[in-house]
Each structure stands twice: as structure tokens, then as C-alpha cells.
Amino acid sequence: MANAITIENVSKVYQRDKMSVPVLNDVSLEIQEGQFIALMGPSGSGKTTLLNLIAGIDRPTKGRILVGGTDISTLSETALAKWRSSQVGFIFQFYNLIPVLTAFENVELPLTLTSLTKDERKRQVELALQVVGLSDRMHHYPKQLSGGQEQRVAIARAIASDPSIIVADEPTGDLDKKSADEIMTLLTRLNKEFQKTIVMVTHDPSAAERATITRHLEKGDLLS
Amino acid sequence: MKIFKIIFKNAFRHKLRVFLTIIGISIAVMAFGLLRTVVTAWNAGVDASSANRLITRQAVSFVFPLPYADREQIAKIPGVDVVTPFIWFGGVYIEKKNFFARMACDPETVFDSYPEYLVEKENKEIFKKERNSCIIGEALAKQFKLKIGDVMNIDGDIFPGRWQFTIRGIYKPRDKTVDATQMLFDWKYVDERMKQDSPERSGLVGWYVVNIKDAAKSAEISERIDTIFKNSRAETKTETERAFQQGFVASSGAIITAMNVMAFVIIGIIMLVLGNTMIMSARERTREYAVLKTLGFQGGHLIAFIAGESLIISFMGGLLGLGILFPFVAAFEAFMPKGFFPVFNIAPSTVIIAASSALAVGFAASIFPIQRALKTSIVDGLRHIG
Structure with a gap:
């Protein structure tokens, strides 16, 4: 199976005032298409930073990251923004839905950047909401939904543009156990049924169990 | 869903705050219009004077x-x-x-x-x-x-x-x-x-x-x-009608200058009112802007979101201000001693200056929040709490 993501000798150092803070040290990792990888580790181990680099919302200080054959560390800001909108679906711990938009509108949001017609967008949004089981809630605002439902809307938003990769940062971190299980079942389904490559950061061992592979980070180093 | 719809929804997210801001802008626009109308009325004789009329009076x-x-x-x-x-x-x-x-x-x-x-x-x-x-x-x-x-x-x-x-x-x-x-x-x-x-x-x-x-x-x-x-x-003193009228107005020159200055100070106040609202809104939405950037929205989109929101608020404030200006000027004229201002009309230039100032202020008030939203990296934005 081909590599979906190749991380080659990536280091990341943050500048905080005059201090250099190393977060990732010479990390190399290969993630194959259709894999569901869980990144685990204590706080400050660099897992979210690694996820951000894979998703193209941050840039490595050293090394390169190839996603689907594209070296994203060399792309301009504009090209990277376009690449993100078409190739990556994002799921955040706190859902990050826009509160003034309905579930339908939130899912439609990334599609407004595409050349799809209104009808095509509508079909895709309805399909995404159907996959996450929220067809009956599409005209509800986030405040009218439970945490689990909000996260499902966020997942629908992540898959609406049919990206090849889904990145999830602590997707169950703000949910009760039942809702967390539902979300993990959904992610597993996306991986198995829709062959999405998923990279997930989590503290939760039961969430990590759903992944096909788990890697640990500690103090910026990738372990086993 | 169009970008304008998002801008419009964002503009009215905090209804009370936006309502108070719009009221503040409208009162400022109305006060600006009233002051300009008084200044215009004061200068009406000068404006109406003819270039080919002279006034000869005792020296x-x-x-x-x-x-x-x-x-x-x-x-x-x-x-x-x-x-x-x-x-x-x-x-x-x-x-x-x-x-x-x-x-x-x-x-x-x-x-x-x-x-x-x-x-x-x-x-x-x-x-x-x-x-x-x-x-x-x-x-x-x-x-x-x-x-x-x-x-x-x-x-x-x-x-x-x-x-x-x-x-x-x-x-x-x-x-x-x-x-x-x-x-x-x-x-x-x-x-x-x-x-x-x-x-x-x-x-x-x-x-x-x-x-x-x-x-x-x-x-x-x-x-x-x-x-x-x-x-x-x-002995006589002859001067153009304009100079003659200006002589009358000059005796109240300091008051008129003060009123003119006040009129433009009011524009500054509008900017502070709106600027404050926009800065608060943009700060609260730091994380949202980061999410939008994550989803692929770019600088131009953020400029449209923030400037658009500011312009909607300033436009509505300006419109309401001009709306209440006309009855207010009529009430002010009725309150003044009859004939104090023989010509007391809202000049078209006053309406144009008030409306364009409100819009210009709307745009100016969005500059700092735009700059901040563009400068904040996605990673920092997503970490933002508030």
C-alpha cells in the first residue's frame, strides 16, 4: 500500500520571546493510505504539533512532509490553504462550529470555497449529515445540539469535501463516554467503509484502541 | 450560503451590543448633521450672496x-x-x-x-x-x-x-x-x-x-x-455682498469654528464606538478565524468578514442617524426663536459627508481587527481562549 503521509526528519522549534523551545526532534514517520493512526503521549510531548504539521496548519523548522506526494512544507500560504481545503478534514476537541450558522451551514462552509453549485453543495452536505446520523438536525444551531451531536456535525464538516486525510485532535476529549464511543465508532466507520486515512491525537487509551496503529511521543521524540 | 449571509449573521451575533453601537453611531451622525446644519444656516447669507452685488454702507x-x-x-x-x-x-x-x-x-x-x-x-x-x-x-x-x-x-x-x-x-x-x-x-x-x-x-x-x-x-x-x-x-465703505455677509458671520467666527471642530470630533467618537465593538468582536472570534483559515479561507475572506461586518453596522447607524436627523432638525428649528435662522435646511453636502463619514469610519474601525486576525497564526488562534 502507498504512503499517504511521509514525515522525514522533521523538527519543530517554537520561539517564545527570546527562548527557543524545541517541540519535535528529528521525527520520521510513514502513514499508509487507509491507516488509522493514534498519536499518544503526555501533555507537551509534541503530538498536537505533529498533527498540525501533517495538516499543513504549521510549518516544520527542519525536515519535510509529503502528503499524497506533495511536499507541503514548500507550499506558499495561499497554495497551502487551497491544499488544506481539498485534502484535509479537521476535527477539533471543542468542535469549533460557527455558532451563528446551522448544522447545515456549518457543514457547507468549506464547500463554499469549491466550485460546486448550490445544488451540488446541498447534496453533499445532506450526504455528510446522513453519514453522521444527523439528517434530522440539519437546521439546528450548535447551541441546540448536545456535545456529541456537535462533534458529529464537525465530523460531517470534515468529510463534506471528501478529503483523503482526516486529522482529529482529541475528538473525544470533551465528551462523555457514551458520546465518545459513538464518535469513535463513526471514525472507525469512516476509516473502514470510506477508506479515509485518519490521524488522531488522543489521551484516551480506549479511543486509541480503535486505531489500527498507535505511536507514542515523549518530549518531542517518536517512540516505538 | 453566500459570504454576505455569514457577514450579516456575524454582525448581529451580539444583538444588544450591536443595537447599542448602532444607536451610538446614529446619535453621533445626527449630532454631526445638526451641527453642520447650524453652521450652514449661519453661512447661508454668504452662500446666497451674488457675485455681482456690492453693498455700500457708512464707512x-x-x-x-x-x-x-x-x-x-x-x-x-x-x-x-x-x-x-x-x-x-x-x-x-x-x-x-x-x-x-x-x-x-x-x-x-x-x-x-x-x-x-x-x-x-x-x-x-x-x-x-x-x-x-x-x-x-x-x-x-x-x-x-x-x-x-x-x-x-x-x-x-x-x-x-x-x-x-x-x-x-x-x-x-x-x-x-x-x-x-x-x-x-x-x-x-x-x-x-x-x-x-x-x-x-x-x-x-x-x-x-x-x-x-x-x-x-x-x-x-x-x-x-x-x-x-x-x-x-x-464716507462710504463698499464691498462685495459676500464680503459684507462674511463680516457679519466673522463676528461669530469662533463659535462657528468650534461647532465645525465639534462636528468632526463627533466623527472621531463614532470611530471609537465602532472600533471598540469591532475589536471586542474580533478578539472573541480569534479561534473562529483560525478555524476558518484551517478550512482554507484566506486573508481576503477574513478582510471581507471583518470589514463587511463593520460596514454593515456603520451603514445601519448612518442610515438611522440620517433618518432621525430630518425630524430632529425640524424640531430644533421649531424650538429656536422664529426667524433666528431664515434659511435652515439640511444641505445635500451634509447628508453626503455624514453618510460617507459613517462608511469611512466603518472601514477604518475594521483595520486593526483585520490586521490582528491576519497576523495571528492558525496554531495561536486555535489555542486562544475567550
Whole structure:
């Protein structure tokens, strides 16, 4: 199976005032298409930073990251923004839905950047909401939904543009156990049924169990 | 879903805050409009003055009269078209608070000198023939519900006694800048009575309005008039009507300047009100902007979101402000002593400046939040709490 993501000798150092803070040290990792990888580790181990680099919302200080054959560390800001909108679906711990938009509108949001017609967008949004089981809630605002439902809307938003990769940062971190299980079942389904490559950061061992592979980070180093 | 829909929804996210901001902007726009209207009204005489009219008055002071005999000499100067005398009559109509200009003039020439006062031909003819007739402005007639044929009794102060005038015409102003609150009557009627009551005050006028054929020669003709009367008992000072009016306005110059400054300070206040709202909104949405950037939205989109939101608020505030400006100006005019501002209209330029200032301020208020949203990295934005 081909590599979906190749991380080659990536280091990341943050500048905080005059201090250099190393977060990732010479990390190399290969993630194959259709894999569901869980990144685990204590706080400050660099897992979210690694996820951000894979998703193209941050840039490595050293090394390169190839996603689907594209070296994203060399792309301009504009090209990277376009690449993100078409190739990556994002799921955040706190859902990050826009509160003034309905579930339908939130899912439609990334599609407004595409050349799809209104009808095509509508079909895709309805399909995404159907996959996450929220067809009956599409005209509800986030405040009218439970945490689990909000996260499902966020997942629908992540898959609406049919990206090849889904990145999830602590997707169950703000949910009760039942809702967390539902979300993990959904992610597993996306991986198995829709062959999405998923990279997930989590503290939760039961969430990590759903992944096909788990890697640990500690103090910026990738372990086993 | 269009970008505009998101902007509109964002603009009204905090309804109370936006409502208060819109109210704040509208009050500021209304105050700006009112101050500008007062300044415009103050300058109305200057704005309405004609380039080819000169005013000849006593050199020492406007309050001293000139001999009626000077008229003929002025009329002989080459380039002079019409010379018409005026007297500030003063007096009281019904009550002291009923202030409006009451002036004695020459019925034969006054409307040649002031073509902006539009009077029916037959009314003018009666005015010329009937000694105690008068012609009043349309606004004055409306204010006191007067019509042709009515009698106006004036209790004289500068010219003592009771004076009776029959209205024989009502003039219409040519445009909104023309004073339609004046009362004009025959100088001879006043002079004849002066001959009987105070002979030493007969044969005198307050000032002359001198119409010239070529406005470019105003300086030259003014000098010639004043030269003629040099070393006479009543030396003259001749200047353009604009300079004459500006002389009146100059005495209140500091107040007008202060009002002008205040008007523009108000624009600054609008900017602070709106700027504060936009900065708060943008700060609260730092994480949302980061999410939008994560989803692929770019700088141009964020500029559209933030500037659009600011412009919607400023537009609505400006619109509401202009909406309440008109009734407020009308109420202010009603509250002022009658005739205090003969011309009190909201100038189109005031509306344009107020509206464009509100929009410009809307855009300016969004600059700092835009800069902040663009500068904040996605990673920092997603970490933002608040």
C-alpha cells in the first residue's frame, strides 16, 4: 500500500520571546493510505504539533512532509490553504462550529470555497449529515445540539469535501463516554467503509484502541 | 450560503451590543448633521450672496445712515446696473419674539436687484403704486398664516409709532438658499413720515445695494464709489455682498469654528464606538478565524468578514442617524426663536459627508481587527481562549 503521509526528519522549534523551545526532534514517520493512526503521549510531548504539521496548519523548522506526494512544507500560504481545503478534514476537541450558522451551514462552509453549485453543495452536505446520523438536525444551531451531536456535525464538516486525510485532535476529549464511543465508532466507520486515512491525537487509551496503529511521543521524540 | 449571509449573521451575533453601537453611531451622525446644519444656516447669507452685488454702507459703521442723494451719483458710475436703497426698520410684529427682517426699500428696483425673490408681475405693480403696501416672503406668510390683503401692524422702535402695511404680494424664494422670511415695504412711506415727525432723519437710507454688470470689476467699482464720497460727511465703505455677509458671520467666527471642530470630533467618537465593538468582536472570534483559515479561507475572506461586518453596522447607524436627523432638525428649528435662522435646511453636502463619514469610519474601525486576525497564526488562534 502507498504512503499517504511521509514525515522525514522533521523538527519543530517554537520561539517564545527570546527562548527557543524545541517541540519535535528529528521525527520520521510513514502513514499508509487507509491507516488509522493514534498519536499518544503526555501533555507537551509534541503530538498536537505533529498533527498540525501533517495538516499543513504549521510549518516544520527542519525536515519535510509529503502528503499524497506533495511536499507541503514548500507550499506558499495561499497554495497551502487551497491544499488544506481539498485534502484535509479537521476535527477539533471543542468542535469549533460557527455558532451563528446551522448544522447545515456549518457543514457547507468549506464547500463554499469549491466550485460546486448550490445544488451540488446541498447534496453533499445532506450526504455528510446522513453519514453522521444527523439528517434530522440539519437546521439546528450548535447551541441546540448536545456535545456529541456537535462533534458529529464537525465530523460531517470534515468529510463534506471528501478529503483523503482526516486529522482529529482529541475528538473525544470533551465528551462523555457514551458520546465518545459513538464518535469513535463513526471514525472507525469512516476509516473502514470510506477508506479515509485518519490521524488522531488522543489521551484516551480506549479511543486509541480503535486505531489500527498507535505511536507514542515523549518530549518531542517518536517512540516505538 | 453566500459570504454576505455569514457577514450579516456575524454582525448581529451580539444583538444588544450591536443595537447599542448602532444607536451610538446614529446619535453621533445626527449630532454631526445638526451641527453642520447650524453652521450652514449661519453661512447661508454668504452662500446666497451674488457675485455681482456690492453693498455700500457708512464707512464708520453700518448703523449710521447715508444720504439718499448718494444714489444718483453711484448710479452714474460706468458698470453700475442698479442701485437700490435699504433701511433696517426693526419694530415689533405682535410680540417681540417674532423676529424677522423688516426692511424699507425701493419698490421700483428692489426686485431687479434681487431676482431670486420671485413675485407675480401684477403684485409688483401694486407694490410700486400703493405707498403703504408690503411684500413678504412665503415662509413668513406661512408662519403667521398671512395672505394677500391682510394688514400687518408694526410697532416701530427705530422709527417710532404704529405702522400699518397691507400685504400686496408674497415672494417665493428661487431656491432653498434664499431667505423667504423678509418683509419689504416702500422707503418713501417711511421717509414721508420722517419728514413730518423727525425731519432731521428724512432723506436717509441704511445702505445701498449696487448691482454691477461685470463681477470681475467689483474691486474697481467699489473703489470708485468710495472715492466719490471721500471727505464727505458720510464716507462710504463698499464691498462685495459676500464680503459684507462674511463680516457679519466673522463676528461669530469662533463659535462657528468650534461647532465645525465639534462636528468632526463627533466623527472621531463614532470611530471609537465602532472600533471598540469591532475589536471586542474580533478578539472573541480569534479561534473562529483560525478555524476558518484551517478550512482554507484566506486573508481576503477574513478582510471581507471583518470589514463587511463593520460596514454593515456603520451603514445601519448612518442610515438611522440620517433618518432621525430630518425630524430632529425640524424640531430644533421649531424650538429656536422664529426667524433666528431664515434659511435652515439640511444641505445635500451634509447628508453626503455624514453618510460617507459613517462608511469611512466603518472601514477604518475594521483595520486593526483585520490586521490582528491576519497576523495571528492558525496554531495561536486555535489555542486562544475567550
